[in-house]
Amino acid sequence: MGRSPCCEKEHTNKGAWTKEEDERLINYIKAHGEGCWRSLPKAAGLLRCGKSCRLRWINYLRPDLKRGNFSDEEDELIINLHSLLGNKWSLIAARIPGRTDNEIKNYWNTHIKRKLFSRGIDPQTHRPLKSTTTTNSTNNKNSRLDTKRSPDFQLEEQNYSFLQVQPEFMISHMIKKENNSSIIKVGGSSDSTEDSNSSSGVTTELEVYPDHKLVNLELSIGLPCESLVSSINNLKQAKQQEQEEVVTHQLFETSTTPTSSAPVSVHEAACLCYKLGFKNSQACSSCNAMEKTVTSDNLHRFY
DNA sequence: AAAGTGGTCAACCGCTCAGCT
């Protein structure tokens, strides 16, 4: 369809921002607030593209930005969030106060990837490197319909695929908590090269939740039980429309460091439910109807 | 000391999406 450029490139500066440009941008936004980036450069007297102004403000000039090195807690949080959300840097950044998507993306590519490799973990799949080959082939199979299978089987396989990978996935991203103890351990296995299933003694996810020895770190993934069956039925009905897959993200949040002296911020529970593959992603309506409770662990949960 | 190499990160590019007309 073709689009007009967001600005007249021949009349705009590019490259690094000068101190004067920064000051102009800061002063303008302080006076007029964010928004209307297209008209901002002219109004602020800047020879910059609106997109460039927005990026400079969001990634560098915003007063609430936390500069400096990432803490270990932030590292682990990013890893956990990435395991759930993938390269959705803006979603990850939204969960980490003071950090920008660009900053997290850069940090991921320059530090965390290496860190995970050194732990023997594939940064993309969050699985042990030695099983990456077979894992990828499995994931690829699930992410694309196998035309040799019956349509019903394909849909069910797709829908359950997240459950099939769930046990290993969950174990590596849960806090293991001793009963009646404040001592927690991150990860299901102290040895990342060891098979997490065998080392943890947890063989299926059904054994994970009921015994309460494993509690959710701050993130979990999976369909609410009661909505699972109806989701499958809905999928079957929708199969005539197009290929689709449903992934439900249910996000719980609590403190990752209960023993820390820093104040613990406990936010409202957020349910991130996305129906991937539909034209317009819509929040899971069933979660809105669910009752939220706060457990003794300060966990916000939906039931 | 100079050249080469690799790491870091700010900035840019191309694209998608949602809202408006």
Add this chain to the structure above:
DNA sequence: AAGCTGAGCGGTTGACCACTT
């Protein structure tokens, strides 16, 4: 319904710097 526009996102680039040879 279709087209246009602004905003935002993720991937990529390139300048800069530190370290090594």
